[in-house]
Amino acid sequence: MTTSDGKQAIGFIGLGIMGALMAGHILEAGHQLHLYNRTRAKADDLVAHGATWHDNPGRVAEHCDIVFTMLGYPPDVEAVFLGPDGLVARARPGTVLVDMTTSSPDLARRIAEAAAARDLGALDAPVSGGDVGARAGRLAIMAGGEQTTFEKVRPFFELMGETIAHLGPAGAGQHAKLANQIAIASTMMAVSESIAYAEAAGLDPRQVLDVIGTGAASSFLLVNLGPKMVARDYSAGFFVHHFVKDMEIALDEAARMGLDLPGLHLARKLYRRLTEAGHAEDGTQGIFRLFAETGHTQNRA
Incomplete structure (x- = not known):
């Protein structure tokens, strides 16, 4: 037509x-x-x-x-x-x-x-x-x-x-996206830990993000979602419950291929904890709640 x-x-x-x-x-x-x-x-x-x-x-x-x-x-x-x-x-x-x-x-x-x-x-x-x-x-x-x-x-x-x-x-696009989500999963934990550490050390986390966001630690997630974590802005650009779905598909595929992905297992565990606490419709930066509100030591496997 x-x-x-x-x-x-x-x-x-x-x-x-x-x-x-x-x-x-x-x-x-x-x-x-x-x-x-x-x-x-x-x-x-x-x-x-x-x-x-x-x-x-x-x-x-x-x-x-x-x-x-x-x-x-x-x-x-x-x-x-x-x-x-x-x-x-x-x-x-x-x-x-x-x-x-x-x-x-x-x-x-x-x-x-x-x-x-x-x-x-x-x-x-x-x-x-x-x-x-x-x-x-x-x-x-x-x-x-x-x-x-x-x-x-x-x-x-x-x-x-x-x-x-x-x-x-067919299927190759989905495999590529799952690889993307695997990278995001561990990076979101790393950004959360970085900000939690900066705050615990008495630093201004915004200033820290401005500095490390120009160095080797820089990433899209650190630069764009790090400030939202600092501001406790958990509004969704991508829902937590959809991210959990993606991680579960990725883990199923990894198991089928005989891969062990410990970072992805841990991220899935933490994001599931977030959904169980009633935050399934947070944005993915909502994982910082677990570090800001309950402390890093509560999140160890």
Whole structure:
């Protein structure tokens, strides 16, 4: 359904903290945007700016050349893609289905196989960068699937992201994202410990962050989330409960490959403690609660 000016009919399903921002870039570029989300109100702003609402994912698929999803958990992905009234069942031949959720590599492969059987394209293309990257259109996008399918979708990835890579066949994007989450898990513990130490030593933690943020210890997390930890600002750019989900998928995959990842095990333990304390909807910097409120010694394995 490409128009005379080269614009296409694009679907977007899942309008959470990041999804709504990502979909907004597609609409701003002038494409016809078709939407579905479990909570209708989250689509209201995009609809007010010209997007079209549909009552279920299958209806979105019927109208679109490419459908993006940004969902919560693997069971959500499986239902939306492989359910009896889902995307694979309802999309027209030639449609490309792109899951940007962090999900299971095995599920990504099953979706790709089911899509190919119906002459559909499929990519797993999870992202990193949180709400900050989504708002700025500077996400890192890690894609798995056929190279030719990736090239069809690349112009739309470029609306949402800055670093865009094709990593290999179906499932490769999910594996790359899990590697990203493994790196984040231990780094979040390290940033928390660093700030807790600075505060306990009587230093101004903001000043410490300003200094070490320019040296070898610098990282995106230290520079961007460290100040939020100091300010006890735990508002979410990425929810704790979603991060726990990602770590659990990564640990399952690591076990399957015979890998022992002690840092990831410890991070999962601490983030689970955070959810049990009622902070599942904190941002990932909420792990600092465990250091600021209960003390570092309480967190030893």
